[in-house]
Amino acid sequence: MKIWRAQKLFRSRSALRREPVRSMSGTRSLLAAPLAFLPSLKLRPRSKRIAGGMAACLLLSTSLAYPSSIAQVAEPGTVAAANLLGMLAARSPGKRPDGAQPTKSKPERAPLARASVVSADQQQPQSAAGRSGVLPRMVVPSPGAPETQALPDALAAIAVPPAPGEAIGSAAPLAAAGLASSPIGDIVLAALTPGAGGIGAGPGAGGGGAGGGGGATPPGGQPVVVTPVSAVPEPGTWLTMLLGFGLVGHAMRRASAGPWRRRAPVPFDSLSQRSDPLRSPHG
C-alpha cells in the first residue's frame, strides 16, 4: 500500500507539470481521505492533508506490526506458565553445608615498622640467616656478655677499638649500610656511652657490616633504639629530589637554549641598532 501510494504521489507529481489543477485536487482528496469521517474538524486543507497522511501511515504500520507480535508469542521457545523463582531454584546446587571454611586465610605478615630487639643472650647464631623476615633484627648485647660472643672470631681478630669520637660518628652510617644491604643479617649494636663507645656490625648475609670496628661494651650501657630506615624515601626526600631534577633540567634548558633566550641588558643607546632574530624589522 505504501509503495502504491508513493507511486501515486510520484505520478501525480509528474502530472503536476502538465495539469496542475486537476492533479492537486486528486492528491488532496487522497491524503485527506482518512479524515473524511471528521467533517467538523476545522483545519486548513494542507494541515488536513498532512494529518491524514500521518494517520494513514499509522494505520498501515499498525496493521503490519501487530500480526508479527502475536505470532511470536506462539513460538516454540515459549514455555508454559512458569514460576521464575522456581526455575532459578531448580538449577541451584543446593544450600551450602554449615561450617564451610575459606581456602585462603590471612597470612602472618612480617612486621615492617617494628624491629624486634632481643638480648644477645638469646641471639641466634649466623646460621639463622634463612629465617623469614624482611628487615634485619637488631640485637643489643646484654651488659655482661663479652663482645666476642656476638662476633665471629675472624671479625673479632681484626676489630680495632676506635677512638671514642669516631665510634659515635660511625654508628649511623654503619647501621644504615647494614640495614640497606643485608636483608636478613643481624646488626649488633653496642651500647653507645660517651667515652667508651664502639660498634660492631655483624657479618650478616649481606656483609654490610664487614668493615665495622669493634668496641668494648661497657657494663651498664644503655641500649640504643634505632628506627630502621625505610626502603621507600619519605615525601620530603622525593620533593627534594624532584626539585633538584627540576633545577638541573632548568639549567640544561638554559644552557642549550639559543642566544635569544638570554637577554643581556643592553644600553639604551644601542637599542635601535640591536639585531634580534625574533623581532621583526618592523616591530
Next chain:
Amino acid sequence: MARLRPAAWIAALCAPLLAASLASDLLTDPAPTTNLPAASRAPDVRLVLPEPQLLPLAGNEAHEVHSLLAINKPMKFGDYAWHDRDVPPGPLVIRVDLSRQTMSVFRGAHEIGAAVILYGADHKPTPPGRFTILEKRAQHRSNLYDAEMPYMLRLTNDGIAIHASELRPGIATNGCIGVPLGFARALFGVARRGDEVVIVG
C-alpha cells in the same frame, strides 16, 4: 501555497517512517520476544516466559524478566552457562543468590549468564544488598589474602569483589564471590564500571 508545497511533501514522505518507528516501539515493548532472533529463542538455549515476570531484588525492587537461559537440571560446582549473542543491548544487572549459590546475569530483561558461586564463610560473610561495580581488573592479586583474583569486579572498598576462583563444594571465601574462570572472563567482557550488582541472602 505554492511556496509551502515542498514542506507538505517532506512531511508526507517522512510521516510513514516516523509512524512506523513509533508504532513498532509501542507495539514491541509489551511483547517480550520481538527483539530476540530465532537462534536465541531455540528452546535448548533460552526459555521465553509467556509474559514478563518480576524477579525480586534487594528491598522492594524487582527486575522484569522476559527470558531465562534453559538450565533444566541442577548445576554442579564449576558449571556455568553463557549466551549473550543476539541479545539486544540493555542495562546489565547481576543478581547473586547466596542461599541458592547461584548467580544470574541479565542484559535488559533477558538472562545472558548463570553460574554456581562461592560466597563468604560464616565468620566472613558476603554482605547482601545493592552494589555497583567500582573497579575492573583482569589481573589482580589480593593484598589481604595473598591470593590471585583474576577478572576482578570490585564491589566494595573493603575488598568484596566478584572474581574467578576454583569451585569445590563445601568451601567458602573470605567474603568475595567466586565464579568459574570462563564465566568470570565472559562477565568481565560485558560488565562496566557502574553496573548494578544485587546480592540477595
